Amino acid sequence: MRTLGIDLGTTFSVVATLDSAGRPMILPNPLGEEATPSVVCFESPGSVLVGSAAYNAGPAFPDRTVALIKRQMGTDRLLRFDGVEYTPEAVSALILRALVHGVLPGHRPESGRTVPAVVTVPAYFGIREREATQQACLLAGVRPLELVSEPVAAAVHYGFSDVAGIGTALVYDLGGGTFDGTVLSLGGRIQVAATDGDTELGGADWDRRLVSFLLEQFLARVEPADDPADDEVFMAELLLTAERVKRALSSTSVHRVPIRYGGRGVTVTVSRDDFEAASRDLVDRSLVVLRRLLDAAGRAGVAEIDHCLLVGGSSKMPMIAAALAAEFGWRPRLFDPDLAVAKGAALRAHQLTQLAVQDRPETGDREPGPRRTRPWTRGGGADGGGSTPVRVDWRRPDAAVVPVEAAPEFSPPGGSGLSIAPAASVASRGLGPLVHDSHDRTGEHRFVAHVIHQNDPLPVANRELTLATILDNQRSVRIEVYEQAGAVESAEVADNRPVLDGELTGLPERLPAGSPIRLSLGLGLDGRLSITASEPGSGASLTLEACIDGVLDRAGRETVAHDLAALTVRH
Structure with a gap:
């Protein structure tokens, strides 16, 4: 199956791949257009229009037409049509579904087969928006090899060009x-x-x-x-x-x-x-x-x-x-302003395919972008023996990560002599847990302790912070991770937004107040979050369950997938 590069844009979306000479080429939609309007019109209970047909229907049916949905990704906004509620992920999935079906007419998301693709996102997208994009891909039957920042994708294409x-x-x-x-x-x-x-x-x-x-x-x-x-x-x-x-x-x-x-x-x-x-x-x-x-x-x-x-x-x-x-x-x-991002994504997609980073069979019980995880315990099994810290990883479990320093350069087919090396990016926003201020006698003041900062080079591994329990005999700790919301990093809660809310359970009995809890945050090359949590003084089992705020969990995705399967998508 063809590997695609998809520029999932706010107003227009573009699909690209490589030609037989290894040069990026745009795949036009069934109307012959290189760029498809990112617009959806819910024309009837069982049918939606996507692209130019939806764009042209907008003036006649403004209350049934959705545009600029990308600005809502990572929010809990719901759109209701014909008695069915649609999330931003669902609307984006309809756009992706139309894009893929337009260039691969035989593809059907409900068949269980997935289309490998690199999908682009704005560089300033945070955790919630990236996770929402991941969910939209899965709903559309797209297997995202990587979510690449749009400027990086454009730079990849520029680096491949003869004028670079x-x-x-x-x-x-x-x-x-x-x-x-x-x-x-x-x-x-x-x-x-x-x-x-x-x-x-x-x-x-x-x-x-x-x-x-x-x-x-x-x-x-x-x-x-x-x-x-x-x-x-x-x-x-x-x-x-x-x-x-x-x-x-x-x-x-x-x-x-x-x-x-x-x-x-x-x-x-x-x-x-x-x-x-x-x-x-x-x-x-x-x-x-x-x-x-x-x-x-x-x-x-x-x-x-x-x-x-x-x-x-x-x-x-x-x-x-x-x-x-x-x-x-x-x-x-x-520099190729309308198409550079999609062409760079296609180059990156081919690179990842060549490196076989993601060529692994998928299994039904894996959750590629988990919002709610199975409990993970210390290494001794059900009795909680052993001393390995609990680790809950929000990166794709089936995705291997190639260190930037070790990854080989990629020479596209066709003997052009040009090469594309892996891109190393930075954190788009600061991240850290919500902390109760121990110096505040009222117990009311809280702040965000950023341990990952905006523009830190990726990947970020093991940024540690030692916190403490508040009460004697405390058996669980609520863990809330916040992300910088404004242009400048601030510890004030109002200047941040929640991205993860979970419960760390299984703390030992008779644990005194002030006992240390160690948190370690990491951010992968794809800008997605991982957390390690441990209570160093005990061998008891610890469990961390969490969800990314404002993004579908697995159960929600299955419900949305059922609703989308009932719709016919027309260009």
Whole structure:
């Protein structure tokens, strides 16, 4: 079966593989499109539209059409259609299912066969979003060989290209719904120095600014009997118009737009200057991220930027390159902005297949991305004898990890002479347990003790923290792991978000307050979490059960899979 690279985008998604000469190639969907809109329309109880058909149906059925679902990944948001509730993972799975079926018509998720693929995620995606993406893949019958950060995938493709050089590159990745900035080194191996981003900033925000501008200009010349902003169909059509205007203004300085509502029509003229003035603060938001990113890269030893690569469809707006040149003096290069991420994912997928890292038979009782685990006990069996600490690993149990230093370089077939070495990334956000402050006499103050920090090189292994029980005879400890939510790491609980909540049980009787509990956190090359927990003074059995907050557990995935199997997906 073909190994795929999938750019699962916020507004558009792309599938790629390698041709017979070892060059990345895009696999068009059944309509012949290289990019498929990441839109789903629940047209009837048993049928959904995905892609351009759903995009075009949006104005007619705005309350049944879902877009920008990627921004909801890792949240507990539920969407209800025809009496059935759908999670963000489920909607993303429908998009993935349509993508895979479009290039592999014989594939059926319910057959039990899986399609191996590298799937890309924003560099700034945290634990919850990555786990949710993993679940979406499984629901769609996709076996994710790896979840690769989008800027890294783009850099892999750039390193493979004939125009690549060596040195340090900043990848400015502005997609339809998310923005990432990544500083990395190019050469024999791609090494990420720092990453930062904004999951609530993307081309869709520029579209909304144009919608506001067009509506304001229309209302200034026409006084309709009712407010067009209250008409969902009109506003959906205006959004499609704004998207077309945005693309047009990348190549022209002025664009004229006919707008009709309530029997009245006018032509609104939009200049590139108007558009840039209306969205200047959005560009500035990306520059704030880049300044913070360059500070972090400087602390990691990066003295200068040799290349500035623009990827993501929204980076084609002229205002982006102009702002980067004015602010930093760079000469940004547009590098295959719409397709670079998918092509890099395809190269990485072929590399992993060649290395046979994931070529292992799957078994039905394995949980590739467990939210709720079977109990793990010390090494002596049911009686709890032995002294091996409990270990609960949230990485895929069936996934071997090849150390970056030891992994061989990969030469694509076809004799191009080019090679792709494994990429080494960094932690996108800080992680640590929630701790009760022992110095607070009220017992109410709690804080997050980060032991893994943003931009720590991956993999991170055995970051240890010794805590203590609070009460005499305490038989269990609640373990809550939080992830940095804001741009800057903070110990304040409000500045973090929960990603794991579990119970450490089986502590021995008559354990005095203040007894040590050792926690060790690790983060794999794929940015997924592992935990070791132990009570060093006892040989008793310890059990840790936990779930990733905001993500489907196994039982939930089986329910969702049943609901999705009842739907026919149409392009």
